[in-house]
Amino acid sequence: MASPEQKVVLITGCSSGIGLRMAVMLAKDEKKRYHVIATMRDLKRKDKLVEAAGDAYGKTLSLAVLDVCNDESVKQCINGIKNRHIDVLVNNAGIGLVGPIESIPIEEMKKVFETNFFGVIRMIKEVMPDMKKRRGGHIIVVSSVMGLQGVVFNDVYAASKFAMEGFCESLAVQLLKFNVILSLIEPGPVHTEFEAKMIQDVKQKEYPGADSDTVHYFKNVYLPSSVDIFEAFGQTPDDVAKCTKKVIEASRPRFRNLTNPLYTPIVALKYADETGGLSVHAFYHMLFNMGPLMHVSMVAMKYLTCGCLRRRTISPN
Numbered sequence: 332m333a334s335p336e337q338k339v340v341l342i343t344g345c346s347s348g349i350g351l352r353m354a355v356m357l358a359k360d361e362k363k364r365y366h367v368i369a370t371m372r373d374l375k376r377k378d379k380l381v382e383a384a385g386d387a388y389g390k391t392l393s394l395a396v397l398d399v400c401n402d403e404s405v406k407q408c409i410n411g412i413k414n415r416h417i418d419v420l421v422n423n424a425g426i427g428l429v430g431p432i433e434s435i436p437i438e439e440m441k442k443v444f445e446t447n448f449f450g451v452i453r454m455i456k457e458v459m460p461d462m463k464k465r466r467g468g469h470i471i472v473v474s475s476v477m478g479l480q481g482v483v484f485n486d487v488y489a490a491s492k493f494a495m496e497g498f499c500e501s502l503a504v505q506l507l508k509f510n511v512i513l514s515l516i517e518p519g520p521v522h523t524e525f526e527a528k529m530i531q532d533v534k535q536k537e538y539p540g541a542d543s544d545t546v547h548y549f550k551n552v553y554l555p556s557s558v559d560i561f562e563a564f565g566q567t568p569d570d571v572a573k574c575t576k577k578v579i580e581a582s583r584p585r586f587r588n589l590t591n592p593l594y595t596p597i598v599a600l601k602y603a604d605e606t607g608g609l610s611v612h613a614f615y616h617m618l619f620n621m622g623p624l625m626h627v628s629m630v631a632m633k634y635l636t637c638g639c640l641r642r643r644t645i646s647p648n
């Protein structure tokens with residue numbers, strides 16, 4: 332149970348990756364400022380979290396079941412919290428989807444929106460009214476650089492995060508009137524099960540309905556580049572957890588928080604040309620003309636990233 336001085340932080344999707352590391356980092360805060368309610372849809376997957384939490388488990392960290400796709404599950408979880416009081420809601424649960432759209436059933440696309448978009452809205456609808464009444468609270472949404480900029484063959488995933496960005500940008504203004512802060516976390520590639528699931532998924536799928544050229548561009552051009560980008564730019568879930576903790580602790584949290592200084596120059600392309608041509612053509616060139624040179628250029632970019640762009644990023648250190 333939380334003491335009156337502690338902030339109650341509820342996080343979704345804590346069975347692995349970013350959610351797990353955030354839960355552990357906040358629960359192990361030196362000054363014990365947080366009581367973390369680490370939620371997951373299936374408690375059978377709790378072992379990694381419990382092990383990583385160590386002594387904090389049962390003290391500053393408690394577990395609860397919550398499936399962001401299920402109204403009842405969300406209501407039950409929030410009703411189970413003392414006075415339904417949550418100071419910080421971290422919407423982290425999310426799923427990825429890659430591949431040619433010709434071969435992805437609409438039902439699978441809807442699942443991505445159901446989790447990444449409606450899942451977040453379901454949580455906010457349940458928690459926000461109490462925060463508004465109390466005139467205080469902080470809602471955090473783990474979006475993505477793909478919420479700001481599309482990436483080839485990630486069409487539906489990017490769309491789900493773009494939708495989230497539009498929703499949050501609109502809601503943030505109203506919430507400010509009630510002293511409720513809304514912040515977006517915008518990670519680039521992060522080494523978690525998200526990456527592993529994507530690689531596994533690609534190995535299993537046949538991509539029916541997509542022509543052989545498209546499947547070739549996906550499997551032999553996009554995928555190796557994507558692996559390179561994860562290798563050159565990938566952050567750890569701890570990096571993202573550290574950035575998020577900084578956002579929670581900031582006296583005036585920023586609305587958008589990019590976590591990865593190495594990826595920031597790519598996002599900057601979007602803002603350098605409002606017609607969008609620069610990003611589309613630069614990405615086309617990087618993908619289809621540079622081929623194996625992409626790896627070299629990724630490494631070069633790692634060292635050339637200029638200081639002004641780094642300053643636009645929340646540093647994990």
Ligand SMILES: NC(=O)C1=CN([C@@H]2O[C@H](COP(=O)(O)OP(=O)(O)OC[C@H]3O[C@@H](n4cnc5c(N)ncnc54)[C@H](OP(=O)(O)O)[C@@H]3O)[C@@H](O)[C@H]2O)C=CC1
Binds near residue numbers: 350397427525
């Ligand atoms: N890894 C990356 O490169 C990046 C990730 N992100 C975002 O970070 C967030 C966390 O992903 P990450 O840690 O990387 O990936 P993981 O796959 O490691 O973690 C995702 C978590 O979400 C949970 N989840 C999925 N569906 C639901 C649901 N219906 N209800 C509750 N929980 C659910 C998973 O639970 P279960 O174990 O039950 O499946 C898991 O705990 C996501 O929103 C993702 O879009 C953003 C940028 C980059």
Ligand SMILES: CC1=C(/C=C/C(C)=C/C=C/C(C)=C/C=O)C(C)(C)CCC1
Binds near residue numbers: 560561617
């Ligand atoms: C292939 C390719 C790219 C890939 C980017 C990737 C793979 C980003 C991954 C981001 C993730 C995983 C976000 C999760 O939410 C670039 C750099 C746009 C340049 C053009 C070619």
